[in-house]
Structure formats: structure tokens, C-alpha cells
Amino acid sequence: MSAARRRVGAVRAELDRRRFLALAGGAGAAAALGGTAGCGSSGAGDEVSGELLRSTARLPEPFQVPLPVPPVAEPVRTRGGAVVHEVEQRAARLEILPGLRTEVWGYDGRFPGPTFVGESGRELRLRVRNTLAVPTSTHLHGGVQKPEFDGHPTDLVLPSGFPDPRKRRGHGKHSEHSMVKPSEWTVSRGHKEYVYPLEQAATTLWYHDHRMDFSAPQVWRGLAGMFLIHDDEESGLPLPEDTRDIPLMICDRAFEEDGSFRYPSLDPSLTGEPGVREKYMEGVTGDVVLVNGAPWPELEVSAERYRFRILNASNARRFRLVLDPGPREGAAFVQVGSDSGLLAAPRSHEALPVSPAERFDVVVDFGAYPVGSTVRLVNTLGSGGTRDVMRFRVARRPKRGGGAPQVPRRLADVRKLRAAQAVAERQFDFRLKQVDGARMWTVNGKPYDPGSPLASPRLDTVERWRFTSDFHHPVHVHLAHFQVLARGGKSPLSTDAGWKDTVDVRPYEVVDVLVRFSGYRGRYMLHCHNLEHEDMAMMADFRVV
Ligand code: C2O
Numbered sequence: 338m339s340a341a342r343r344r345v346g347a348v349r350a351e352l353d354r355r356r357f358l359a360l361a362g363g364a365g366a367a368a369a370l371g372g373t374a375g376c377g378s379s380g381a382g383d384e385v386s387g388e389l390l391r392s393t394a395r396l397p398e399p400f401q402v403p404l405p406v407p408p409v410a411e412p413v414r415t416r417g418g419a420v421v422h423e424v425e426q427r428a429a430r431l432e433i434l435p436g437l438r439t440e441v442w443g444y445d446g447r448f449p450g451p452t453f454v455g456e457s458g459r460e461l462r463l464r465v466r467n468t469l470a471v472p473t474s475t476h477l478h479g480g481v482q483k484p485e486f487d488g489h490p491t492d493l494v495l496p497s498g499f500p501d502p503r504k505r506r507g508h509g510k511h512s513e514h515s516m517v518k519p520s521e522w523t524v525s526r527g528h529k530e531y532v533y534p535l536e537q538a539a540t541t542l543w544y545h546d547h548r549m550d551f552s553a554p555q556v557w558r559g560l561a562g563m564f565l566i567h568d569d570e571e572s573g574l575p576l577p578e579d580t581r582d583i584p585l586m587i588c589d590r591a592f593e594e595d596g597s598f599r600y601p602s603l604d605p606s607l608t609g610e611p612g613v614r615e616k617y618m619e620g621v622t623g624d625v626v627l628v629n630g631a632p633w634p635e636l637e638v639s640a641e642r643y644r645f646r647i648l649n650a651s652n653a654r655r656f657r658l659v660l661d662p663g664p665r666e667g668a669a670f671v672q673v674g675s676d677s678g679l680l681a682a683p684r685s686h687e688a689l690p691v692s693p694a695e696r697f698d699v700v701v702d703f704g705a706y707p708v709g710s711t712v713r714l715v716n717t718l719g720s721g722g723t724r725d726v727m728r729f730r731v732a733r734r735p736k737r738g739g740g741a742p743q744v745p746r747r748l749a750d751v752r753k754l755r756a757a758q759a760v761a762e763r764q765f766d767f768r769l770k771q772v773d774g775a776r777m778w779t780v781n782g783k784p785y786d787p788g789s790p791l792a793s794p795r796l797d798t799v800e801r802w803r804f805t806s807d808f809h810h811p812v813h814v815h816l817a818h819f820q821v822l823a824r825g826g827k828s829p830l831s832t833d834a835g836w837k838d839t840v841d842v843r844p845y846e847v848v849d850v851l852v853r854f855s856g857y858r859g860r861y862m863l864h865c866h867n868l869e870h871e872d873m874a875m876m877a878d879f880r881v882v
């Protein structure tokens with residue numbers, strides 16, 4: 338048996354085991370999926386997909402380092418109405434674990450990269466220079482931009498001297514997953530200017546690497562950052578701002594003894610064979626939780642409301658976040674926004690399930706805690722170190738007259754799509770499948786084949802898309818935003834509300850969404866945002882016509 342088949346065979350066995358467990362659980366299994374914490378010594382219960390990679394580095398005690406907040410990028414100039422930013426993808430050595438150095442591949446050598454802040458309707462141009470040793474593709478996740486600026490996996494920024502993939506002969510070492518026809522590649526040398534029109538409402542986006550076959554290890558090494566858009570509707574609301582509006586990029590990692598990132602790549606140079614060791618085909622999870630790049634940090638807050646833009650930037654780990662202790666009164670989290678903008682009205686949650694790439698824009702009221710108390714942000718799906726995320730220390734009273742008021746009952750004009758608006762229905766099945774003798778992560782039975790779109794929706798229409806799965810698959814659609822219509826034929830979760838670009842599809846679940854295609858025609862994609870699944874072919878093109 339080939340190595341690839343053996344690798345996938347192991348995944349199959351694990352999936353069969355889970356299916357068996359699910360069946361054995363009968364009707365109760367479905368409830369369990371939405372319910373309590375995962376179990377299992379590896380941290381891989383039914384709610385956590387992926388295999389735990391343990392650090393060999395000495396790990397710090399939690400809550401010893403302050404929460405860093407990534408700097409907001411300054412534009413280099415404005416050109417016409419457009420704002421121009423420059424950023425360089427480069428290697429840098431950062432102190433992530435106290436006393437150790439970690440080489441990161443970061444935007445401007447940072448991890449997370451700088452936060453870009455744009456204004457709705459004002460074009461932002463991002464010039465990305467790549468001085469790493471590998472190709473990159475920068476994708477603005479949730480952004481509405483033309484296909485040539487969308488950061489498609491085959492649209493590469495090559496470092497100087499790197500061989501041009503269009504000239505590669507035969508299938509070479511990459512043949513196992515990536516059978517990209519030479520004509521499918523687009524290539525820039527050294528740098529590329531991405532044009533983001535930002536013709537979209539205020540929202541919390543992020544940007545990250547999307548290189549064909551290698552997104553997972555390249556994001557793991559640091560190529561990700563936040564991207565916020567503001568508009569007038571949002572600035573008219575009395576939401577917490579400035580130092581009370583803080584992005585929380587949450588992701589797990591593992592570290593080698595010397596402090597370097599640990600990751601099970603088949604070829605750690607990321608220039609040869611893509612993919613991870615067989616054990617990690619389901620996804621790679623680490624034993625260290627980083628928030629804004631710091632392990633289990635602490636944030637000092639005053640006893641007032643804060644707005645947090647929560648992003649799960651993990652490759653495979655799912656979180657379910659709660660506050661411990663919960664507030665004396667009121668909800669733990671008042672959600673004001675989803676992936677793609679503000680909600681029509683706030684929603685209260687005691688727990689936030691966050692799958693990879695999802696965002697939750699929430700307000701937390703520390704006024705509900707006595708000054709001097711500490712509040713942990715806990716991941717109820719984790720065990721051991723991955724149960725803790727970060728801690729807040731309620732250090733002082735707010736300044737007199739300070740503090741944002743209660744979240745208003747009406748936030749934004751969000752029109753609810755109706756099923757009757759859908760002009761077409763399509764199904765996308767996310768499944769591990771046998772393809773040409775090897776099992777692969779597929780969409781509708783096919784491993785990714787760039788240039789062969791699975792759907793051709795019309796611009797300015799709404800379609801009903803059904804996602805089905807054999808496993809946890811956070812399904813993400815480029816360009817088009819959607820609203821969740823149903824889960825398993827029933828109403829969606831309360832945390833599914835609003836415009837989204839990523840939805841958590843749980844094992845054997847059927848999720849119906851209404852997708853609105855607006856913006857631009859051309860080639861875009863949908864894929865699983867478990868980055869190991871994504872690299873192992875769980876992507877598909879669609880073409881807006
Ligand atoms: Cu955040 Cu195509 O991805």
C-alpha cells in the first residue's frame with residue numbers, strides 16, 4: 338500500500354470509529370454534538386477534529402504575559418480616493434514563549450500581522466512584498482474583491498529566484514494532491530498589489546496565506562492578521578471604541594524545545610512534497626493557545642464594556658468559549674456582529690462555538706464583576722492547557738462618565754433572505770473519498786481541480802446551497818456572503834445569525850444556507866477551512882457569471 342493510502346486509511350478507521358460512536362449514541366448523539374465538552378486523552382473528542390501535536394518546549398504558566406494588540410497599519414500614501422498600504426512577508430525571530438525565540442513568517446515580520454483598518458466604500462490597495470523563501474498568496478477572507486485580487490491558491494507571489502510553476506514539467510513530486518495544469522497558475526515576481534474596493538458594510542475580516550497545498554503550514558508559521566472595515570452606520574452606534582475595541586485572534590500552536598514552531602510537514606522546507614504525516618490528516622491541533630500571538634495572556638480591564646473581535650485562526654481546532662465565572666447579571670457575551678457585518682439586533686450568548694475562520698464581534702460588560710476580580714476565557718472543548726484561553730483582570734473602575742452604554746437594541750439594517758428568493762439549489766458534500774486508489778478530502782467526490790468550477794451562479798442572485806459532511810468541516814465561501822437557513826431541517830443555532838462567510842458543518846449534518854452573489858463575476862472558490870483538509874484538496878472553484 339502506498340504511504341498516501343496508508344495515511345488516509347488511518348483517517349478512515351478513525352472516522353468509522355466515530356460513526357460507530359455516533360450511531361451507538363442514537364438520537365442522543367446529535368444532542369451531544371451541540372452540547373457538552375469533548376472527551377478523550379488527546380483532546381480529540383467528538384467536538385474537536387484534528388490530532389494533538391504536543392510541544393516539546395517548556396511551556397509557561399498561563400496568564401503571565403500581557404495581551405498584545407497588533408499595531409494598526411499606517412498607509413504609505415493616498416492615491417486618488419484610494420489608500421495605499423505596504424506590507425512585507427518576512428521571517429523574524431520573536432519571543433512568544435518567555436525566554437525562547439520562535440522564527441515566524443509574518444506580515445512585516447509580525448504574528449499576527451498588522452491590523453488593517455479600512456473605510457467602507459473607500460478603496461484600499463495592499464502591496465505585498467514577499468521576501469520569504471516560498472511562494473505566497475494573500476487572501477482577504479470575507480472581502481468582496483475581483484477574482485484577480487482574491488488571493489486564489491494558484492495566484493502566487495514568487496520570491497526572487499523561485500522556480501516558475503508554469504514551467505514545471507510533468508507532475509513531479511506534487512502529483513499526489515496538486516495536479517494544477519500549468520495554464521492555471523498566475524504568477525507575480527516579488528510583490529503584488531491587491532485592490533480591495535471595500536464596497537461592503539462594517540465588519541471584522543482577516544487576511545491570511547492561501548498558497549496551493551501549503552496554506553496550513555504557512556498560516557501556522559504566522560501569515561495571518563486582522564482586517565477591520567468601518568462605516569457610518571456602525572460609527573453612529575454607541576459601541577465601545579479605541580482601547581475598548583480589541584481584536585482577539587485565537588489560535589493553537591505547538592513548539593519545539595528550542596522555541597520554533599512544531600508542525601508535522603512531510604517536507605518542512607515547504608518546497609517539495611506537500612502535506613502532513615499520516616497521523617495528522619484530520620488536522621493539526623497544538624497544546625498552546627495563543628491570543629494575538631501570546632500564550633494564555635492576561636488583559637487588564639476597567640469595569641466597563643469592551644468590544645472584542647473574536648477570530649478563530651486555528652488550522653483545525655474548534656473552540657467553545659465561556660467566561661468563568663459568568664457575570665453576576667446579564668449575558669456573558671452580547672454578540673453585535675458575525676463574519677460579515679453587524680447583526681440587525683444584538684444576541685445574548687453564554688457560550689460561543691467558534692470553528693476555524695469564524696468571527697464573533699461581541700461586547701463583554703466587566704461592570705458586572707467586582708473590581709479586583711479575575712475572569713477567565715475558557716474553552717470548554719479543551720482539556721489541560723487548551724481549556725484556558727486568556728484571563729481578564731478587572732483592575733479599576735471606569736473613568737467618571739466613561740464607559741459605553743448598554744448595547745442598543747437595533748444595530749444595523751440587515752435584510753433577512755427568504756428561501757423563496759433562491760433561483761437555484763445546489764448541494765456540496767464534504768467527505769473523505771477514495772479517488773484513483775487514494776482516499777482524499779473531497780467536495781462532491783472530487784479533489785480540488787482548479788479551473789473546473791462546480792457551479793456557475795449568476796451575479797446578483799440568491800441560491801440555496803446545502804452543505805453535507807462526514808466530519809467537522811468549517812465551510813467557507815469566497816466573495817459571496819450567506820445566511821444560515823437551517824441545520825438538519827431545523828432552525829439554525831442562535832450563534833448562526835447574520836451574514837456569514839464560514840459555517841461550522843458538524844459530522845453528518847445538513848446545513849442549508851442562502852447565498853447572495855454580489856460584487857464581481859469570475860472565478861472564486863468554496864472550501865473547508867480546516868487548513869489541513871484544505872491543503873489536502875477539499876476545495877472547489879465556482880464561477881460567478
Ligand atoms: Cu480564509 Cu479561502 O479562506
Ligand code: CU
Binds near residue numbers: 476477478479813815
Ligand atoms: Cu475566504
Ligand code: CU
Binds near residue numbers: 809871
Ligand atoms: Cu474539512
